[in-house]
Amino acid sequence: MAEKIPVVSPIPGVFYRRESPDKDVYVNEGDEVKEGDVIGLVEVMKNFHEVTSTESGVVVSFSVENEAIIEAGQKVAIIEPK
Numbered sequence: 416m417a418e419k420i421p422v423v424s425p426i427p428g429v430f431y432r433r434e435s436p437d438k439d440v441y442v443n444e445g446d447e448v449k450e451g452d453v454i455g456l457v458e459v460m461k462n463f464h465e466v467t468s469t470e471s472g473v474v475v476s477f478s479v480e481n482e483a484i485i486e487a488g489q490k491v492a493i494i495e496p497k
Contacts, residue, residue, distance in 0.1 A: 428459035
């Protein structure tokens with residue numbers, strides 16, 4: 416089994432799993448993603464920055480809740496490479 420890869424936030428701010436409250440989440444646990452796919456957003460001062468998958472694989476879990484305040488470098492999800 417391949418080692419699980421953490422996805423970390425590039426900046427501090429508020430983590431969102433969806434583009435807006437009326438949209439679906441970008442990905443769910445168990446979904447397959449490709450390297451570079453958006454898995455969430457970090458908002459700081461009304462600017463939104465994409466958090467992307469660093470590997471192709473399956474999203475095993477999210478490490479933070481939607482709308483959680485996070486730090487730069489904080490793990491937000493775990494990917495199991497395929």
